[in-house]
Structures are given as structure tokens and as C-alpha cells.
Amino acid sequence: MIKVGVIGATGYAGQQLVWLLNNHPQTKIEFLASQSYGGQSISTIYKNLDKFVDEICIDTNEIEKNIKNVDVLFTALPHGKSFDFVKTALSLGVKVIDLGADFRINDTDIFKKWYKTEHKFPNLNKKAVYGLPEINREKIKQSQLIANPGCYTTASILALAPLLKFNLLEEDSIIIDAKSGVSGAGRGAKTETLFAECNESIKAYAVASHRHTPEIEQELSILSGSKITLTFTPHLVPMNRGILSVCYGKLKDNISINKVIESYDSMYGKEKFIRITEKLPETRWVKNSNLCDIAFRIDERTGRIIAISAIDNLMKGAAGQAVQNLNIMFGFEETLGLQMISMVP
Template identity: 45%
Template sequence: MSKKINVGIIGATGYTGSELVRILIHHPSVEIAVITADSRKGERFVDVHPQFRGIFDAPLVGIEEIDKHDLDVVFLALPHGVSMGFVKDYLDRDFKIIDLSGDFRLSSPSVYKTWYKKDHNFSEGFESAVFGLPELFRARIKKAHLVANPGCFPTSAILALAPLLKEGVVDKNHLIVDSKTGVTGAGNKAKTNTHFPVVNDNFTAYGIKTHRHTIEIQEVINSYSGEESSVLFTPHLLPVDRGILSTCYLKPTKEMTEQKLSMLFKNYYGNEPFVRLVDQVPSIKQVRGTNFADLFTTYDERTQTIITVSVIDNLVKGAAGQAVQNMNLMMGLSEDEGLTIVPIQP
């Protein structure tokens, strides 16, 4: 049996850290060598996430402990603005880094400051970081040392937009993305707007015109298509635990039919292990707990509008699962290894 890949998870207290463990403990080629949480150092993982009792009971240690381990891959499940410090200190190490924060997803420190409202202290990281959406950038990810794992909203939206922009068949200045997310997208720290009495039996739009994922969606589809575009993105908060549904509205610039639209998406995603092209409007429960992205496309002749509907689990394909998919590519493994999970429904 070949040597297992030693991984470290930096930041274990949040939902993303928990999901990374849930996936990686069943990954046949991986050993979780160290897991850190400076705020809970000295406790055990099950003290923070009791659902792992009797399954994974590792101690939580400080970041400095990673120097005691021969690591191959490190996952950063740290907040925006914190990951950049780790990357600055450790980018020259032998292990590969997969950053699940937004610190290296954008094109430059100035763009980051505009949208995240904070300074970036490691501009060199932007030069080496690869945006970790395998369906678009698989070849680059395989060679990467630092991967910027995509945001959850951008994953759902970019998959639904990219083929149309790449083929130049839609108006690049009329891209409307209407997205809904479960509450776990806001993290596990208590906030007024995610308090149960506020979220339950309610439905809210937020971040109108200013949400930081707007620029991530726009920059990535621009890079992929080679054309400048303009994205109008509006997120909404659903009273559910997890899942994202994004509905995109686009105006075709060339003659379009249902058959042409279907064939275009099949040409791009027909052989993808985690994009499922569906012929009925999908729901978030159909991908719950998995790395799948279910994608529905249709053309409305009456209004001459292309409509795409994309659903993902925000914590898996939108975070931890996609990070493991990227790890598999970076380490020369089968892309779906450890990720063949059946959705939980009902």
C-alpha cells in the first residue's frame, strides 16, 4: 500500500473545518495528521463538533504544531483576512496550500481592498494562486502550489454562466444572478440577522449591489471567456440549514433554441464527474451533503431569455468538497476519490 497523504486542517471550529473532517476521514488516500484551532487549543475535536464522538477524537492544537508534522497538503479554514498571514509565512514550505477564504480569489490587493474593506498584506500570493474551480481551470490546478478555493455563491453562478460567456452567445453586459442560500453560509458565529427568530419563517435579500462575491463571479468569467462583462448579483437568505440555488437570466446575442442550449452545456459538462445536467428544475435537497452541482437550462422564446438554474451544497461543492476535489487534482489522485457521496433526501 502506498504512503497516505498527510494533511493538516487549520481552523477546526467552523462548519467548513467540520465538513473537511467528515469527508477526509473516509478518503482512502488521506491521513489527517494535525488539526488546529487556536481559540480551542487543548480541547478535542469532539468538544466542538460532538457528532464525531467515537469517530474522530483528535486533539486541537495551535498552528505552530504543524511544524512537527511532515505534511503534504494544508487546508486553510480560516476567516477572510487571516488566511493571508498564514500563506505569507508558509508559502515557501513543501506542502501545498488550499485556502478556503477569499484572500486570494481576486485579481489584486487593490480589488480585494475595494470589496473586502481591508488591506491585503501579501500581494505576492496573488501571483501564484490558482482559482480552484476544476471544471474551468483543471490543468492549472494540477500544477498549483496555492489554490484559492472558490466562494459558494460564485461556484453555483460561474458554472451556470461560463459556457455561455466562453462561446460568446449572450449579452455580456446583461448577466443577472439571483441566488438563495442556507444559513450555514454565514458561518457558525452568532449574528443578529441569522438568529433563529429572524431567519425562521422568513426570506430576505441582502448585500444588494455590494456583495463581495459579485466581483469574484465577474472576474472569473472575464478571465475564462477573455471578455469584459458586468454581473448583477443579489443573494437571499433562506430559512434552511444548507444549500444554494442560483437562477441566472441572460439575453442571447445569437439565434437560440432549447436544443442548441442543451448541446452547448453538454459539450462543456457532459464528462464532468460532479456537474449533473438535469432535465427538471433541481432542488437543494438533491445535492445535500455532496459535491454535486445540478444544472438546469432552458430558453424562454416569449421573452428571448436564457434561464439557468444551479444548485449546490454550500458547505461541500461550495467549500470543503471542492477543496478535496482540488487536493485530488494537485496530488495526482482520481478527481472523485473520497467524494462519491449519495445526497441525503429527505
């Protein structure tokens, strides 16, 4: 059994991770930690866990002495809060899967620019592997530190990756219009995510300034072999879960529909968690699962392709992907503990 610890266990991504780890046949929860609910059982905060996961959350000042007792540490914290825990874990030979943003950006100057935070450990950052399994599976197998991707990022990169990998898209033409459920904003009390504020409404936010932008550009640039600069606009929609990412780009001259189909089949044909669909993706078909649905349409009139993806932001966009990375790191079947499909209605 793999012994695990979770820091930030009472946030939305953290509790989803706890739910998954409790159902995983090869993991044992050794400790849970919470800054807000130290000293309380997690099942008093999330009643769905009652009688299944009743561990008491330790305070953050007790974390370091407990890290040595685990094989892998999950950190699900706001940016800037994971640095010291990650350093301690790695020094003790403990693997780390960070669900936050602290190790996702390769260039620490870009990290500072977008997150307004100095990166404490640039040398550790160089050792981090971006944890998108469909792109970096072989690197993940060998890594001690995984930077688990963001939710908007996962949906957008997966939708566009084949087009850039196989050089089908004009690199300067990309626009991403993405929409997220309210859980993507976290569990903290904020006026703008109160029911009366966001229900019956949809809005764009962080226009031309969302922090997932450099993450998307970084990974797409690596795939394409050239620098990608794109436009990314996120929206908040009044639902609990889900990301729908609609990505636009100009196809290069003489690119046929068959060539596009071949690119997606080549990259994702054997993937367990990606479904290339004829029908347009909807968040309800992936809710509560680790699946990513992708479809595309070509606008013959404009020469543009529209690639659309749907994921559950707390699963493939956070905790599910973290468990997928754990499975790869420890040599388990990649789908272990993640075989659930969406429940409807």
C-alpha cells in the same frame, strides 16, 4: 498517505472538511487548529465525530511549528487571516488549499476595495490558481496554492460558464438571484441568524455589495474574453444547507436551443460532479454531496435564458470542492472520498 493539516477546523466548512478527510482513503489528519477551541478535542464540539476523529485542536500560536509536518495545508479562515500561514507553508514546500477569500481575486486593488483589507503578499497572489476544477483542472494539477472558490460563486459560474465560453450571451445582461442556507453565514453567533430571527422568513442582503460579486465577474470575464459587469443579489433562507442560483441573461440573436444544449454538453458532458437535468434543480437533491445540478429554460417571448444551479454550500461550495482539488493536485481519482449522493428525505 497524504498528511494534512486544517486551520479553522471548528467552523462549519472546517468541520465538513475534517469529516471528508477522515473518510478519504489517502489522507491522514496530522493536526487540526482552532482559534476558538484550542486545547479541546474536535469531537467534544461536533459529537458526530466522537470515536472517529478525537484529535485535540491546537492553538493558533502552535500552528507554524506544525506546518512542516504536513504535505498539504487547508486554511478555512475569515478573510485576511490566512496570509502568514500560507506564506510559511509555501516556503516549506507545503501545498496550500485556502477555503477563504485571500487569494481568489487576481487584482489586489479589487480585493482591497471589496474586502477593506490590504493584501499582504501580492506576489504570492499571482501564483494562486482559482480552484474551480471544471474550468481550471490543468492549472490545478501544477499549482502549489489553490484559492478554493466561494459557494455563491461556484453555483453561479458553473450555471453560466458554457453560455459565456461559447459566446451565446449578451455580456451586459446578466442578473444573478441566489439563495443560501444559514450555514453559509458561518458558526459565529449573530442575531440575524438566530432561529427566531430567520425562521419563517426570507430576505435579501448585501444588495449591490456582496463580496462574491468580483469573484464571479473575474472568472466569467476570463471565460468570455471580455469584461463582465453583472448584478448579483443573495438571499438568506431558513434551511441549514444549500445554494440555489437563478441566473438570467439575454441570448444573442439567432441562438437556438440546440446551440445552448451543445454548449452545456461540450463543457460538462464528461464531468463527474455536474448533472445537467431536465427537471429544475432543488437543493435537497444535492444536499451532503459534491454534486452541482444545472438546468435551463429559454423564454422565447423575451429572448432570455434562465440557468439554474443547486449545490450544497458546505460541499461543492467549500469542503467537497477542496477535497476535489486535493485529488487533482496529488494525482488521485477526482471522485476519491467524494462518492456520496444526497440522502432523502
